[in-house]
Amino acid sequence: MSDTLPVTLDDVRDAARRIEGVGHRTPVLRSRTLDALAGAEVHVKCENFQRIGAFKFRGAYHAASRLSAGELARGIAAYSSGNHAQAVALAARELGTRAVILMPEDTPRSKREATEGYGAEVVTYDRYTGDRVALGRALAEERGLALIPPYEHPHVIAGQGTAALELIEEAGELDALIVPVGGGGLIAGSATAGKGLLPGLRVVGVEPQAGDDTRRSLDAGRRVSVPVPRTIADGLAADTPGELTFSINRRLVDGICVVSDDEIREAMRFAFERLKMVVEPSGACTLAALLARRVENLPRRVGVVVSGGNIDTARFAEILGG
Template identity: 80%
Template sequence: MTNTPPVTLADVRDAAARIEGVAHRTPVLRSRTLDALVGAEVYLKCENLQRVGAFKFRGAYNAASRLSAGQLSAGIAAYSSGNHAQAVALAARELGSTAVILMPEDTPRSKREATAGYGAEIVTYDRYNGDRVALGEAMAAERGLTLIPPYEHPHVIAGQGTAALELMEETGGLDALVVPCGGGGLLAGTATAVKGLGGSTRVIGVEPEAGDDTKRSLEAGHRVSVPVPRTIADGQAAHIPGELTFSVNQRLVDGIVLVSDDEIRAAMRLAFERLKTVIEPSGATGLAALLAGRVDGGAKRIGVILSGGNVDARRFAELCGD
């Protein structure tokens, strides 16, 4: 690891200024019912109410807004299972550019249709047999596009960290902040912001049991690959941490916990029935970990980032119906 961090608190604050007035400053939800269930004060950062329905717009816009006029004119490329796809598509539209997005064939229909709705061209691939990084880089090179990856980019990481920065400003401090982890961009941005502010807040990442690559990697001290996860948390179906994100998370994150698909479903149901809010499976993993008792019991003020809400009614019913 290098001694110079790839992303700093100053970068996160710079990103916050850049996205102000473009990205939403999302609300923080409180619930006495939830507090009673977990025995702590819980602060839910509702990134399911962010533009495109997920935190991803923060990083995508921060990165895209820094491109030159020539790069914007040529267009932007991305690869994504859904939320980053929508985020890049919308960022490109906001900046007068165009986007071509490489998406898995089994991406939920609502995410695919939303991405197309923002004006992007969609190219599909088989996530279980294709290397999206290699395919995405080749596509961008062939078409002369600037590639904005979903997490392996300092401006993307800094943008994602703005959600945690807002939450810390609003709450005045937390004992723990619980964050979903896929490729690790949101977790890296969060840890950069939180640890940069000082204090004793613990940063806890959450992965689905089938996709525990970051947990295994932190325990091993180097990046570890797992089979491509088969989990309802499609936004967290990474098989290996990003090199850049891992370098940050290895240094700053306090721990990783795992949740099952059934625990994710239970969190989605509770959010819908008791909190009156809709979250997608990947967006529910932080809440699932809290409800399952995986977060340090000594924490009395706990923040959770609800990272996304992109699930259509049919899919929600399939996952959470009786």
């Protein structure tokens, strides 16, 4: 295995310079109630207040901003059923180009309308019979578009890492960083930034119990697949870690814990009632891990990334029991 990682702290810092003034520098929240329940001093990075409502804008904009003038003139393609779709659509609009997004035909109307609202063209496919990666690549090639994948791209990973960079700049010395894990881009970027700034930092990922592909892969020392997860944390419902992201995470991530859907619900309720924040299930996983005491030997000063808040009122009410 090469000693050189595909993304470095300098890459994350460069991404931060490119994103500055376009993306939001999201707030870091403190709560004495959360500290007491978690048994630690907790610093919450609120990416639910990022543009498009999630951290995904960071990576999408950074990757798009690195395209050549010729590539931007032709346009951008992406495949996603949610936050990455909206992020690429908005990034394209900010950079004066067009976006074509491949989305499942059963994508909730609100997500499709939000993507189209940023000016993107949506092309649909059947998620149960189609391979979105192959279809996305074919779409990009057919139309001559630059493809920005959700996480398997060094510029996307570097962009996602800027959330952790900001968190540490504001919170200072941290003992641990807790990050949600889906395809692995956010935690790969966060671990790169975090351990680059604080070499002794402990980086812990959180997955839904039904979709612990990264935990199993780290235990096995290679990428393994799990059945397609059935969980309310749909943004983390990956069945196999990304190849690029896993090459980083196997070296920088110290452990993975899992949370149940019921624990995620309780974390969403806590965020709403006590922190006054609307958080989507995937974003609430890290809070769930703290509240349910799923992180073993939790140290004194902890940073937590809440990754997003994109959920409509009907779904929010349904998840929390009406």
